Amino acid sequence: MHSTWTEVVSIIAHDLKTPISSVKGYIELMQVAGELNERQQQFSERALHSLQQMEQLVARLLELSWIDADRPLQRDDCHLAELVARSAELVAELARRRDVTIHLEIEPEVSVVPAESRRIEQVILNLMSNAIKYNRQGGDVWVSVKNKPDGIEVSVRDTGIGIAPEDQPHIFERFYRASVHSGEEIEGTGLGLSIVKAVVEKHHGEVSVESVVGEGTTFRFWLPRVAE
Template sequence: MFTTSRGISLVLALAISALTVAFLFLMEDATPTLLVVAGGISFSVSYILINVTLEFLIFKEIANIYSVLEKIQKKDYSAVTDKSDSLSISPLKKINKTINTYAQAKNKEIETLQKNAEFRREFIADISHELKTPIFAAQGYIHTLLDGAVDDKSVRLKFLKRAAKSLNSLDKLVHDLLTLNQMESGEIKFNFEKFDLREMIHEVIEDMEHKASKRQVLIRFFYDKEKTFITHADKDKIFRVCQNLISNAIKYNNDGGEVEVHLKPHKNHITVEVKDNGKGIPPEDIKRIFERFYRVEKSRSREMGGTGLGLAIVKHILEGHKTKISVSSTVGKGSIFSFELPLDKAAMEVPPKAPSTV
């Protein structure tokens, strides 16, 4: 009884009423009626005020605090929310808010740790598979040679070439992993310089011509011949971004398909757009294609080569340039990858004429 707000209010109200009656009793003109009325009024007013004060300013906040603490003790942070009245003047309000904030922060921390743990499990499984494939392939060829095939010159040369190809794939995978790790940790520095983005893309397309010709894919380059495309960025890393995007557009295109590269100047920036008319990417995969080792068609992608790290590296390079990669895709019609770079307004001279398509 005496641990509730009503019990405490009753005891305190009786005490105040008794003191009031005792004080009035000392007065000579105090009548019994006055004492009863004064005692009743003081009791009623005291009880109401004390009960309201204890219930809404003390006990309610204590109950909320206990509720939060019980959830923390049970490691249940999902339902912890601050439902207390924001206009409350209770001195315990700040304590309650602090505990709620702590619980919510702890909940986010646990969710982050769970996501990181899941990511580590997936990453270890993926990298184990990616490393195992070229290692086992090279092992198989070398052991076959050691078992006697080395005496056959034609077989020896063929198997050594295949083993070398597998080891080259392994070297590229390790190199890409190191590059991605250095980018994420901030170890790789960006060397910004002014360069002609149009000329650089021409270089990338020339490098990709042999790969495109194998699948009879036509690469077309569109830009306004009267515009300038000078930007300020890390040329080597932007070259790698364009190389990766155009290479993917060829790799995941249909035989005899087309790849279009568009340069679009705007007031303060240049948009680079790489478009293909391949199979496209399903909507559920678009959000994940920039993750390490994620492939839309795992078996088909591995047959075509690649480390599965290209788009992850592209994402980090563009983030280092304070921009981002955008993608839109329609299954059966193709995909469009695009990003933006700043336009150097100081170099607005008309560039020399060049062919508008490649």
């Protein structure tokens, strides 16, 4: 049987899910079983944290292999306003930990676009989690959804560290991470924005960025109202 690399990656990534969640389950059982001393508790927390990073990487690999397999989109009625509201709930805990406030600015009567909602939700989640991760403690994030003549635009604006002009042309490349994160090491695989761009362009939409170092960043994407 002949397999392409995307099939191999997708099979391995799927197969990794089971052992990862098994190890995670056993560590959690060990914690609730009790009698761990302080050091053991600390080690098990670190192990869980690493497993969470592995899960994130596996999820990213599955998204990448889906992009490279170039399968046709499975379009549905994509309710961008609903996806934004749901994504805001999913990132609420991350925002709380960084004391970041999320503001939703959703125009009334935003219509639907023909798109694969599951993928568009990943796009919104990627942009919102970046806006929180690369924000300052106590910062803000504004997410807006607006009707445009030919489609719908979503923008995600933050009060974060910003992106240097020399980094801006590269941030949508796979594995690219800007070097300066204000001394703080922020975790990531450098794949999120490459997935954002690929998914939006597969829908014949557009994505753009504007940023001022030390002030903040705005990402916008637009999806057409009519499927090509």
